[in-house]
Amino acid sequence: MSLLSRFFHRRCPDGLLKFVDRVYVFDSCFSTEVLPDEIYHIYLREIVTELHEQYPDSAFLAFNFREGEKRSEFAEIVCEYDVTVMDYPRQYENCPLLPLSLIHHFLRASDKWLSMRNHQNIILMHCERGGWPLLAFLLSCFLIYRKLQTGEQRILDSIYREAPKGYLQLLSPLNPFPSQLRYLQYAARRNMSPEWPPLERALSLDCLILRAVPNFDSQNGCRPIIRVFGRDIHNKGGLSTQMLFSMTKKKKALRHYRQVDCDVVKIDIQCMVQGDVVLECIHLETDPEREVMMFRVMFNTAFIRSNILMLNVDDLDILWDSKERFSKNFRAEVLFGEVEALSPSRPPIATLNGEEKGGLPVEAFARVQEYFSGVEWIDSGGDAALLFFKQISSDDFQERFEKLFSNGLQKLICLNWKVFFQLLWHHPIQEAQELEGIAGALVRLNRRLYIWLTCEGLTIVKLC
Numbered sequence: 001m002s003l004l005s006r007f008f009h010r011r012c013p014d015g016l017l018k019f020v021d022r023v024y025v026f027d028s029c030f031s032t033e034v035l036p037d038e039i040y041h042i043y044l045r046e047i048v049t050e051l052h053e054q055y056p057d058s059a060f061l062a063f064n065f066r067e068g069e070k071r072s073e074f075a076e077i078v079c080e081y082d083v084t085v086m087d088y089p090r091q092y093e094n095c096p097l098l099p100l101s102l103i104h105h106f107l108r109a110s111d112k113w114l115s116m117r118n119h120q121n122i123i124l125m126h127c128e129r130g131g132w133p134l135l136a137f138l139l140s141c142f143l144i145y146r147k148l149q150t151g152e153q154r155i156l157d158s159i160y161r162e163a164p165k166g167y168l169q170l171l172s173p174l175n176p177f178p179s180q181l182r183y184l185q186y187a188a189r190r191n192m193s194p195e196w197p198p199l200e201r202a203l204s205l206d207c208l209i210l211r212a213v214p215n216f217d218s219q220n221g222c223r224p225i226i227r228v229f230g231r232d233i234h235n236k237g238g239l240s241t242q243m244l245f246s247m248t249k250k251k252k253a254l255r256h257y258r259q260v261d262c263d264v265v266k267i268d269i270q271c272m273v274q275g276d277v278v279l280e281c282i283h284l285e286t287d288p289e290r291e292v293m294m295f296r297v298m299f300n301t302a303f304i305r306s307n308i309l310m311l312n313v314d315d316l317d318i319l320w321d322s323k324e325r326f327s328k329n330f331r332a333e334v335l336f337g338e339v340e341a342l343s344p345s346r347p348p349i350a351t352l353n354g355e356e357k358g359g360l361p362v363e364a365f366a367r368v369q370e371y372f373s374g375v376e377w378i379d380s381g382g383d384a385a386l387l388f389f390k391q392i393s394s395d396d397f398q399e400r401f402e403k404l405f406s407n408g409l410q411k412l413i414c415l416n417w418k419v420f421f422q423l424l425w426h427h428p429i430q431e432a433q434e435l436e437g438i439a440g441a442l443v444r445l446n447r448r449l450y451i452w453l454t455c456e457g458l459t460i461v462k463l464c
Contacts, residue, residue: 205272
């Protein structure tokens with residue numbers, strides 16, 4: 001039986017396909033035709049009206065995948081008929097995927113909705129033109145999240161086959177299957193790990209290594225340029241993304257690689273990434289205005305292991321007709337470093353008597369976070385320091401701390417006092433009573449560290 005099928009047990013409203021129980025997909029998502037606005041409005045109104053007639057006791061939630069930031073035309077129409085609508089973007093930096101946080105939001109929202117009102121609620125899935133690749137991916141995620149099917153590749157492939165032949169190629173110049181499969185495997189780990197999605201690591205994307213030169217010009221070689229897109233970890237703008245790295249197009253700065261000359265290409269990048277990242281490798285023609293996409297890969301830093309991402313040609317999003325341009329032994333390796341190995345740019349900080357005046361950078365708290373996993377780090381300014389010391393002043397926190405000793409405690413003691421003196425700079429005399437209590441907690445905490453280190457025979461630096 002087809003994975004997406006018409007209703008068999010009752011008359012189905014025209015324009016809908018059944019996915020699983022109480023989850024329906026608008027058949028316009030599979031159509032290559034674009035309906036005129038007037039006909040499209042009638043199409044939606046007739047479907048929703050008939051749904052209410054057939055399911056008078058049900059509530060309806062519609063997920064819509066659209067282009068742009070404005071409220072969709074679909075939402076404007078169906079909301080008139082008491083349908084709740086959630087609009088999602090239909091791509092992430094031109095990749096038909098969503099950030100992991102939005103995938104998680106979609107899965108949790110759909111699961112919760114179906115469990116409400118004595119399991120009578122209904123979900124509708126709709127995408128605007130061009131949104132089918134993302135919709136196919138999220139339907140696959142839904143099956144895995146609810147443990148209705150297993151086998152990520154088989155599920156994704158079977159759902160894509162429900163669309164007309166050639167439909168995916170019409171909508172996407174690159175084959176999105178490899179990156180989508182990678183994220184589908186991320187979603188599958190939710191069933192194996194209690195903590196999902198996992199914390200997103202901040203990493204330095206150091207370089208890209210190509211083992212075997214792709215053939216993208218008449219000289220059996222390529223002139224690669226790299227672009228990296230993602231969320232700026234210093235920007236608190238939520239899910240907004242930007243270009244994090246791009247190589248210059250100047251011919252003098254670019255090198256042409258030929259298969260006859262070399263087997264390995266190493267391209268230095270050196271940019272900080274965190275969370276969902278899109279890396280593009282582009283061949284630049286002799287005319288700098290002409291670019292050809294060699295491959296694209298989207299990944300999440302939470303799932304990078306041993307600071308390396310190894311990819312063969314089947315793991316890359318490539319043009320539909322370009323697989324023969326890569327040799328059978330081609331491999332791309334994305335190498336990462338820890339954040340401490342990178343010196344990220346940050347706004348200049350004024351100094352007073354050789355000491356910094358201003359908020360502590362996030363990096364100053366990196367080691368403290370290793371010891372205080374329960375502390376919620378809000379920002380890098382004085383308020384973050386104040387919140388930190390308020391939390392460590394509790395007896396419960398200090399009891400927990402005694403269980404977390406490790407070899408870096410000397411550095412931790414010094415850091416405690418450094419943060420405290422920064423705190424004094426940010427919070428002057430009017431908060432002296434509060435700071436006095438915090439300082440007392442800090443003294444007690446460091447005294448325990450001192451005693452423990454002394455018992456271990458370690459050398460203590462004079463702190464104050």
